[in-house]
Amino acid sequence: MLTNNRKFLLRFITSIMVMTIPAANAAVGLDRTRLIINGDKKSETLTITNHNKEAPYLAQSWVEDDSGKKLENEFIALPPLQRIEPNSKGQIKVQTMAGSSHPQDRESLYYFNVREIPPKSKKPNTLQIALQTRIKMFYRPEALKLASGDVPQTALTLRREGDRYRIINPTGYYITIVNMSANNAASNNDFKSVMIAPKSSEIVEMSAAKLGAQPVLTYINDWGGRPKLIFSCSGNACKVTEQKAG
Template structure:
């Protein structure tokens, strides 16, 4: 999982209900025309703008690309970050850029921890002149983390995710995050190289917070392994060693 949500939006439906049901029944695939070059945005506190590369994968038609920012509750916002341009035309098969710009209000954000936002990119197809046409637009939603300059990772430092601990409470493991960073857990297994636990649902643990894993502790055994998403979209693994109800990460040998 890449922490990337694709939402189908019906822009115009001129066909009959019967035709729509037929299309749904045969399961025609929907492919995004406007592609984004990443699955998350890290906005460092010492930056004024972050540029995202987009491209129109459709070789025949131009598309509009609309971008905006939401807060952690899903509310569309105009500050402390804004998207420029908010709407642009991307020619067939061509690349372009979207810029996320910080405003003065960004200085008021907490400086002792990350702040979560969401970047949204919606493609708007050209209007069709053909009758009985179903047009589908896709929307990409990815996480955006504002990271204060003081929290910039030190070169050659161990990943901060290695500071996570687990606490067994009944038949659940609780993930404890003592760091000032968000951590997204995407897989849990019983030991290094083990098969992912059935029914596991990815979760994001906020800075200085805890959250339970949704699978049983029994399914993860006494030496659980968790995979997380790093700044680059990779999925490193954390292997834990438990003593009683407390588990700590086994550091990766340098």
């Protein structure tokens, strides 16, 4: 028979497993990999799908800040809890709360979460695992609304510092770089993606000499696509000269 301490330890270990198991195999999935809330609309609706063909699932939704704190006064996810029938879809509306305040000259970063809650097992002593999906959510103020064809990522510049490049983001948008390579070279599988905050910069831990005078950066756009930016360097400074669809 388990003592109270051992029961507590078992529950604790189980909770750690729930938090760390990847959500790639989740039964409940989202229709996108990132969420953008435009300031002029105040809300955005997502579609969620229960891919399990036999069992209904509950879907619990909420928004966190970049430190993992659940937000209650800035955004609300509606409904916060819903039942999704087998092989069916549902919707979640994320909207800004009245009185919430956000910077108007740059995007703000948050995280949208969906936790799936499986039906209670009829088998005794069965360990059930609730997977959680967490995606980046950006609040984009009305002043930064993009018109068709606008590509703010082309404003990125590179500055060589020793044998490293610094990526400079002068825009008000978060920009995520997922690959960097020399022109006409294969993608670099060892590259660690980097997200550059608005009006800031990041050093890339790759040899500038190996990247050459025409580095190629791959970024993620609003729709999850991966276009490429081709730079041309003169001295220690590099500017975008071409963009290719990804």
